[in-house]
Amino acid sequence: MEGLTSPEMEIAEGGVILDNRARFADLKAMLDSNKDTLKVDAMKRIITLIAKGKDVSELFAAVVKNVAAKNVELRKLVFVYLVRYAEEQQDLALLSISTFQRALKESNQLIRGSALRVLTSIRVAMISPIMMLAIKDSVRDMSPYVRKVAAHAIPKLHALDENLEPELIECIDFLLADRRSLVLGSAVYAFEQICPNRLDLLHKHYRALCKALIDVDEWGQVLMIQLLTRYARHEFSQPDDQNVDPDLALLLNSARPLLQSRNCSVVMAVTQLFYHVGPKSQLSQVAKALVRLLRGPREVQYVVLLNIATMCERNPVEGSLAISKTMFDSFLKSFFVRSSDPIFVKELKLHVLTSLVSEANVHMVLRELQTYVSMSDLAGAAVEAIGRCAVRVGAVSEQCMKGLVQLISSQNETVVCAAVVVLKRLLHAEAPYNLLARLIRLMPNIETPQARACIVWLVATHANVVIEMAPDFLRILAKSYPNEDQLVKIEILKLAIKLWMVQREKCEKLVQYVLQMAKFDLSYDVRDRCRFMRNLLFNTTILSKHAEEIFLAQKPAPELVSKFKERDQFQLGTLSHTLCQRCDRYADLPSWPEVSSDPALRKDPNAADTPAWEEEAEEEDESEEEQSDEEDSGEETDDDEEELENEESEDENESDTSGSEEESDEESEEEETGSEEEPIKKKPQPKEQVKKGTDNAGASNLKPVSNSSQPKTSGNLDLLIDLDFSTVGSRSIAEAPKSTFSPLVLLNTVESDGLEVKLLEFTRENEGKFTPFVLGVKNTTNRQMQAIEVRVTDMKTKISGNRQIDQLEPGDSRKLRLAIDMEASGGATKKIELKLEREAAQPCSFSLEIPLGEQIQSVRFSPEDFEQQWKKLGGMNRHAAKLDKEIEAEQLMGRVNVHKINQKLYAGQTRSQTELVLIRLDEENLEVASENAIFARMLHSQIMKIFM
Secondary structure, three states: OOOOOOOEEEOOHOOOOOEHHHHHHHHHHHOOOOOOOHHHHHHHHHHHHOOOOOHHHHHHHHHHOOOOOOOOHHHHHHHHHHHOEEEEEEEHOOEEEEEHHHHOOOOOHHHHHHHHHOOOOOOOOOHHHHHHHHHHHOOOOOOOOHHHHHHHHHHHHHHHHHHHHHHHHHHHHHHHHOOOOOOOOHHHHHHHHHHHHHHHHOOOHHHHHHHOOOOHHHHHHHHHHHHHHOOOOOOOOOOOOOOOOOOHHHOOOOOOOHHOOOOOOHHHHHHHHHOOOOOOOHHHHHHHHHHHHOOHHHHHHHHHHHHHHHOOOOOHHHHOHHHHHHHOHHHHHHHHHOOOOHHHHHHHHHHHHOOOOOOOOHHHHHHHHHHOOOOOHHHHHHHHHHHHHHHOHHHHHHHHHHHEEEEEEEEOOHHHHHHHHHHHOOOOOOOOOOHHHHHHHHHHOOOOOHHHHHHHHHHHHOOOOOOOOOHHHHHHHHHHHHHHHHHHHHHHHHHHHHHHHHHHHHHHHHHHHHHHHHOOOOHHHHHHHHHHHHHHHHHHHHHHHOOHHHHHOOOOOOOOOOOHHHHHHOOOOOOHHHHHOOOOOOEEEOOOOOOOOHHHHHHOOOOOOOOOOOOOOOOOHHHHHHHHHHHHOOOOOOOHHHHHHHHHHHHHHHHHHHHHHHHHHHHHHHHHHHOOOOOOOOOOOOOOOEEEEOOOOOOEEEEEEEOOOOOOOHHHHHHHHHOOOOOOOOOOOOOOOOOOOOOEEEEEOOOOOOOEEEEEOOOOOOOOEEEEEEEEEEEEEOOOOOEEEEEEEOOOOOEEEEOOOEEEEOOOOOEEEEEEHHHOOOOOOOEEEEEEEEEOOOHHHHHHEHHHHHHHEOOOOOOHHHHHHHHHHHHHHHEEOOOOOOOHHHHHHHHHEEEEEOOEEEEOOOOOOOOOOEEOOOOOOEEEEOHHHHHHHHHHHHHHHOOO
16 A cells, blocks of 8 residues: 555556556666667657656656757757756756757757757856856857847846846847847847846837837737837837827837737737827727727737727826727727627626717617616616716716616616616706605615615705605614615614704604614614714714704715726736736836937947957057058948049059069068968969950959960960950959958857857958958966967868967957868858867867858959849859848948949859859849859858848
8 A cells, every 4th residue: 555655656547557667667768778769759758748747857867868869859859858857957957068068069050049948947056157158159149049049048047147137238239139030029028037227228229129020929029019118208208290209100100010910919019009109199090900809809808998998088188088089989889799798898898888979979879778788797887887978978968867767667676776876976966856756665675785875865965855755764764774784774874864954853753763773783883973973963062063064065976987097007908907906017107208319329230239359469460450440430432432442443453563572472471470381372363464444434344465474375366365254263353341240259268168269250351262250369267378279170171370379368368360261161151160279278179150251252343244244144043032121232241242333233253263253132132143053042042041
């Protein structure tokens, strides 16, 4: 019996006893096998058990052994398991941190994302620096999926260590500038969790977020709209129908198409945006979308009706009541009650109907309400709605009064009670004798305490009208006084006091009898009320003189105040608005500022903002300083660029004559660097030099001329002079545009024991076949490092430049200007393995990926030459696709090293094989053509992936 009660034993259906230990032993054996298929099957069974709520934590050790498996499917399943149990089995999970770090460098984006998710699920503060480094690397990952996972990991790390908030805010700022819609929603989520009040970070991203709103997933759209609503209330002045800030109009125009979304949360988010931010004239645009949501589930109907009721009850002093009344006027029949609606939906629809009632539609609404009175569950609410119609539209008040009087004689007690309560509210100031007499006669037939109390209150308030019937009415009530409800007893006391003041001689003994019964009542509230009235009337001389002023004073009529006006203090669509109470984490919307902030703050940046690279060493080459000066200079206009290009073409003519001097200078510079690798090989000069001439458009026409240093040819060979050799490597190299590449961490301090390596930039200098770039190396330790060198793991790949650092002081950083020949990659995006070696330390390997856009060198072309070459490149050499959004010229040239011929035409050539690359770009299409068909297809795909 003891074994059967152990937690490992389980009784299944049919009374079968299952031993979980045997089942888990089978899974352990499958996980320890050498076949990946068995391991995958075992992991699928384990994940199924987790989904069913079973505890399989004892398999953690067996599962974690497969965390470095080569099978991708198996590793993904293992990571799913580890995310579930990493926090519970922290000691075993810590042993696999190195495996997760290696997985962050995998080529499969799903593996990288899963590894980051598992790493940040380990709730150990000791490894928070490792998590921070992993997040910093992942936010700059090439895969948007990994960047999305990094955004979700930021709040988890912040909850673990709040001291890392400044660095996490930098990562969030970087993610907010991401161009992929998959990432933006998660970035906004991280912003809301970490720094929701740092609205100043949104200035430069505001317009980009507005434009990307339509492309983000539905969950992200809700978050972004809520964030932009707070931003708009904080930064813009309150708009009116004639004056709307352009940036606010951008937000409203971007969100308006989302009213057609299939997701009700998105529609509600847009509704609250227009309600709280937009001008009042545009609020009516949300009516049709809200009415469409009334066809959804009952929960959705309830929330939507609450928001509609709040919008209809908006303060009329602000001038929006007319908007609210006409806003849903054309959809009035959509608020008619259906028999299938739940009771809470029916009541809300009645409230909306009475809020929209006017002289034009009041008769239709009243006919509908008369039908609802016959419904058992809606009778009371329908009678109250009739009373609200009588108050709102004075023209039908008498008609409603007659209908309510007829309802008093109904057989339905609920209807009678509701009718009496409504009549009390309507007859507060004046009550006709016939109606009061009828109520007195119906009193014995009414049993509901609330209705009986209302009748007694009406008679007491208008005692002068029924002065002859009131004493007898009090006598009848005194007989049943002990059996009355507490609410009715208090009203009987009030009636007795008023009759004592009006007709003391006829009612004195009857009043004393009622007071004596109330003095010994079981309810302390009735006893206290009786004691107060007795002392007020009989024991104090001064107060007794003023008793008539107190009890017989004219009372103001009660105002019809809707309970939905209280909800207007909360933001629409929130939980606090639904519950009508302030919930946790609810934040009030900011008040409108008097003046809008400067629009220049929201100017779109030219490139995604990234955290700046750390301060460099004090000693730098003069060439680096000159290059930074050039980068800091302002952008030229299109006319100035053409003039500069013409000047450069003239300078190139002069530079061709001194080619030998430049080569000798470059060779001497390479010898000074002390590099052990071969120097960068210059592209061999053709036997015939290029003669340049300018046409009317200012572009260069390329024609080969004979060189005096070569022997002259004779005969038919002279005809070769008239041929165009621009496609065989003699093209004119144009000025390279500035690259917008963001710094990327290649080697973190954990893997290299304190040494950090970053890919800083691509300089795009003319290095022939070699692609130049700059690495940043920083010593993050407190000790000095000696003899640092960068080598290539693959001996076939050639590298050139300054690859050595003699010594690196603590906290110091250096730049290494290198160049790699990508000919071995075959013109494709390929990761090159580099090795970092230093004295008295193990070498560390890291990967370097050269984008296709940087393997191109810009060349100068005229529009005529472009069209001539474009006709030659057809079929498989040309690839085209339609664009979802416009790509600007500066954006394209920042990612692809091509020369801008005009706003639509761009030209370049591959560095490795000097193969022509042409790009035609307009507002709707992108076409890429190249002599290398594979390169053209891959470059076209990469451009679409980056910008779309």
